[in-house]
Amino acid sequence: MAEPQAFFERHSEHRFSPTEHTRGPWDADSQHAGPPAALLGRAIEERPGARTDMRVSRITFEIMRPVPISPLEVRTTVLRGGRSVEIVEASLAPEGEAPVMLARALRIRTTEDPGPAIAPGPLLPPPGETAATPFFPVPWETGYHTAMETRFAEGAFRETGPGTCWMRMRLPLVAGEETRPLDRVLVAADSGNGISNVLDFEQHLFINPDLTVHLHRHPVGEWVCVEARTSVDPAGIGLADAQLHDEKGPIGRSAQSLFVAPR
Numbered sequence: 001m002a003e004p005q006a007f008f009e010r011h012s013e014h015r016f017s018p019t020e021h022t023r024g025p026w027d028a029d030s031q032h033a034g035p036p037a038a039l040l041g042r043a044i045e046e047r048p049g050a051r052t053d054m055r056v057s058r059i060t061f062e063i064m065r066p067v068p069i070s071p072l073e074v075r076t077t078v079l080r081g082g083r084s085v086e087i088v089e090a091s092l093a094p095e096g097e098a099p100v101m102l103a104r105a106l107r108i109r110t111t112e113d114p115g116p117a118i119a120p121g122p123l124l125p126p127p128g129e130t131a132a133t134p135f136f137p138v139p140w141e142t143g144y145h146t147a148m149e150t151r152f153a154e155g156a157f158r159e160t161g162p163g164t165c166w167m168r169m170r171l172p173l174v175a176g177e178e179t180r181p182l183d184r185v186l187v188a189a190d191s192g193n194g195i196s197n198v199l200d201f202e203q204h205l206f207i208n209p210d211l212t213v214h215l216h217r218h219p220v221g222e223w224v225c226v227e228a229r230t231s232v233d234p235a236g237i238g239l240a241d242a243q244l245h246d247e248k249g250p251i252g253r254s255a256q257s258l259f260v261a262p263r
Contacts, residue, residue: 008174016073018069030069032143037103037186038114041059043076055218057211059103063213086107149170152164160200161197167225168184208257216252
């Protein structure tokens with residue numbers, strides 16, 4: 001049977017199989033954290049009884065251990081319900097095992113009478129004005145690095161220092177299902193530490209055990225830009241901080257804590 005042209009294949013409401021397009025650049029058996037983060041975000045938005053007048057404003061992921069490329073179960077729980085605000089938790093686990101990733105989302109009620117938008121317009125050159133930029137060399141042919149289109153407005157994967165990268169999904173998150181705005185943000189946001197690496201990939205590890213994304217609006221269009229900066233303390237603790245954009249302007253921020261060590 002041909003490999004589905006998506007990051008995941010759905011088997012039931014809670015059960016999914018990741019495809020080879022989720023494979024990260026460091027371990028052939030593990031996923032890049034972007035696709036499973038997006039899967040948890042989608043589960044929070046589409047859980048039974050989810051209110052359509054609420055939107056994810058903040059979502060934090062705890063990456064407990066590498067996410068395997070094997071069947072996974074997603075479960076959601078409402079931790080706090082309310083008229084204007086709710087907090088929802090979601091877990092991702094291999095069948096019969098402890099969770100490998102947890103997400104906790106703050107959802108805020110939207111209004112039917114929106115006020116004036118108070119936010120800057122476009123601050124970056126659009127993706128159409130930037131050249132396609134390949135990933136750094138990866139030892140396998142297919143994975144996250146081929147499932148995402150990348151265009152750097154500043155820096156490059158092979159350059160150290162701040163980076164600004166437009167990213168677009170070449171495939172849907174779930175086979176046969178429409179890609180959502182939150183999918184696009186979360187698939188891209190976990191790449192901030194790679195976009196803005198400050199030390200040589202071949203000599204140092206940059207492991208992020210978490211990811212937090214704040215959104216004042218969801219993106220419009222297919223492209224999300226991660227404008228990232230990384231800081232590292234001599235003790236080996238770092239932070240990758242990014243402003244997130246679409247072609248209309250800023251949409252929010254993301255942050256990743258980093259464990260940095262020699263390879």
